[in-house]
Amino acid sequence: MGKTLSVVAAIIENENEEILCALRSPKMSIPNQWEFPGGKIQEGERPEEAIEREINEELKCTVKANTMFLKSHHDYETFSIDLTAIKCTLTSGLPTAHEHSKLIWLKRENLDSLRWAPADVATVEQLMTECL
Template sequence: MKKKIHVVGAIIENEQNEIFCALRSEHMSLPNLWEFPGGKLEIQETPEIALQREILEEFNCEIMVNEKVEDTTYEYDTFIIRLETYMAKITAGQPTAIEHADTKWVKREDLHLLNFAPADIPAVDKLISQN
């Protein structure tokens, strides 16, 4: 039986209507794929609290979490992931990659140009269709 993992992702949008994307490093699972940054929920955490903690830990900035965008379950070769994505805004600091290989701000209509992890693609499609 495959391990089930519940994760959350932040769709952080700036004043120029660009979205913050992070490239997974070669040392992470799903290496060299882009994602909306976030991570695993810990016991007793809400998705909003988990996102605030993960973004602070991995990018050294603070966010305000807004509405849910997508809730996707995707089965990879060795695990099943449930990814909940939420719109978010930076409230303090500038994101700096601590674990990821790269980051970039991308216009909604250009999100499809990045090689996203499969679980993130339904959220990418929804963001592009809302443009």
């Protein structure tokens, strides 16, 4: 087993109660699968700081980290991910795809219609239980 990466993922909900979903580009690892946008936590960075920085870099908009939603772990063949999903509020700008192939807003009851990266599945399942 390779190294374990500590990553953050943003759960950004709009005024229509839709959640932002990002399609990984063909050039990324785990290509053409959906994820919640985010990235690696840097040395000495708190998860809240990491998600605000990553969203600014990746989507060219600003979010405020609100609450920790779910911590999960996933083992891939060559590495592992410790994922911290954080509920965020969009504070300025509109998310635009720069690294991702596509961004869409989706109602939580429809999240399971996408092919999610395995590390994001636990977060999807937890979000979907909230709408029951």
